[in-house]
Amino acid sequence: MDSHISTTPFGRRTLTLAHVATQADAKDRPPGKAVHKWNIFRAICTAKNRLGVTERALAVLDALLTFHPETVLTGEGLVVFPSNQQLCLRAHGMPAATLRRHLAVLVDCGLIIRRDSPNGKRYARKGRGGEIELAFGFDLGPLVVRAEEFEGLAEEVLAEDRALKLARERITICRRDICKMIATGMEEGVPTRRNGQGPADWMELHELYRGIAGRIPRSATLTILEGIASELSLLADEIFNLLELHVKSQNPSGNESHSERHIQNSNPKSLTELEPRSRKSRGAIVALDPDPKRMPDRTYPLGMVLQACPDIIDYSRGGIDNWRDFQAAVAVVRPMLGISPSAWFDAQNVMGEGEAAVVVAAILQRGEAISSAGGYLRGLTRKAEAGEFSLGPMLMALIGSRNREKQRA
Template sequence: MGTHYATTPFGRRSLTLAHVASQAIAKTRPPEKAVHKWNVFRAICTGKSRIGVSERALAVLDALLSFHPETVLTGDGLIVFPSNQQLSLRAHGMAPATLRRHLAALVDAGLIVRRDSPNGKRYARKDRGGEVELAFGFDLSPLVVRAEEFEAWAEEVHAEERALKLVRERITLCRRDIAKMITTGVEEGVPTRRAGQGPADWTEIHTLYRAIMARIPRSATRSELEPIAEELSLLADEVLMLLETHVKTQIPNGNESQTERHIQNSNPDSPIELEPGFPKKQGARSEPTSEPRRMPEGSYPLGMILDACPDIVDYAKGGIANWRDFLATAAVVRPMLGVSPSAWEEAQAAMGEVQAAVVVAAILQKGAAINSAGGYLRELTRKAEAAEFSIGPMLMALIGARKRDKKRA
């Protein structure tokens, strides 16, 4: 007398064509085929987006696999029959209603097949020798039949993740190169227009760069990032060409000795003066370049400011290790943002040199959220003169926004 397994589920559960297809796939399993259950489970976890199951459903599948006594899935004994109470305990105390919902999701995804008994209970009938003769529960046969399919999906997901990682690395490298090359161009006074062609100035190049960066979504896919990476790569090549053309013009017969003397004569630690016509205040004493500037009185720690405004580091010539580096970098960023010398002078007079530089870093960090950097700085200057502005809440808001973005990512 042959064994008949039920085709339809017990109770009010309906039968769908997808369930019929899963049962048909389970029947095609060769009796001699064997797979490692945990290898299949890892492949399913990797390719869960292709399969259409959630992490909670995978936790239930993990619990179901733990009820199969062998590590290898093979032969006819592939039906597990735990009660909902036992299954809930192994699924980390999942609620009964949630458990039933995720079991249904596993069945709909074709990972398991229901083998319901006449009364809907899960149990096994054994023969006189103690061997399981007939079992009612969940059939794991689809995992054996579709093992190669799950592994192929896992490989595709791994390849997609690797491609996404590569394009992100490309964007990071282009971003670093463009920012530092723009800084060099501003510091060295490199012309951007040749024979009446090219961008008007470095501010225009920086505006184009920030516009490209503003198009990057918070949770971007590879297809969204690839065109942006291509645009950044082209922009980086164009900026590098400007610098190389300037170097060839300055040193037409350049050799190693001339290049070496040029590097030795430069002073990367000296403050950058982008506005020669701006008079220095009388009585100001220059600090020695070998000694880093201490934290100004009443200011926030430099590490906290860089945590709130990390984008300014991209414009530093050799990183920001002290306040002198920070102030020099802010002097480079200020004209790129379109802040006029008069607005900058008023901000320094109202806030102080350090706080004005911090505000510039904050404006850079906010990016496209500020339409006019110069107008925004003048408004903050007016509030500072009226004692209505404090830089602390601005830094806290930026740090909080970065933490929220990391959580969303």
């Protein structure tokens, strides 16, 4: 006489229609179908969010799979019957109560089926030849039936991750290009309006860029990132067209790169101030520290400065790895903020070159909170001269503000 296969759970656990559907699918699976259990397990791990299964539940499923002696799942002998103690050991010492909770998750997600014995124990009955005739435990049949579904979900997740990565890369490239093209346009005095059309000045373009970049969330969907990437791409194309039209309108013979009056700096480790200077600072040259690893006098560690003022990185050439890169980025930002050469020269004389550069980065980080960057810098210079200003509290306030924003997000 054929034995009846258990379809309901033992004890107070109830049977749901979802459980019935899972059992019906497992019953109708082709008898000759075979799948590699670890390939299916990897697909389930990839698509875990789509399936609603947790990482701890996956650890329990991993342990259950180890109790099946074969690598290939096929045929009818797919019931494993380990005790809770054995399962806890193979699940890296998981507590028994936690194990039971995650076993229920696997059953509810349709990954395994309970085949409970009359008394709820897990065991197998063997025939005279030693073959297992009837087993009570957990049926792995749904893994075989839904193998194509799991693999399809995993492919969808991987494709979405790739698209998300490409969108983020596109945004990063656009942000870098926009920042550097705006800096070039301001330094070279490229007009932004032609025939009465276009943005008023480069600051308007910069504000437009900051408005778009400010909408980038920390955790975003693909749709949101693709929309922002498209906006940044259009803005980058518009700025590039402005620079290209300006280059084409110039007389090639008047371009320094094509002139016999071309001046080449033989010392790449120095940076010459290109803006008009005040009488006091005229003829002064801002020389960068020849040793990029040496921290300027009275300045905090570079890592701490970048943690407090990360926006300065957008104006660097390929990132900020040392103080020379940091000072070069500040040289781009200073005229963009409207800080005059005389105010900059006075701040360097009072604070020191390194600390003055950090203050400019902090002013950039505060953004719209400071209406006049030049006046603000002059005020800090007067306080520093009177011994009433310290850079540390300013950096700590910026770091604290960023940490609070992260907590709110």
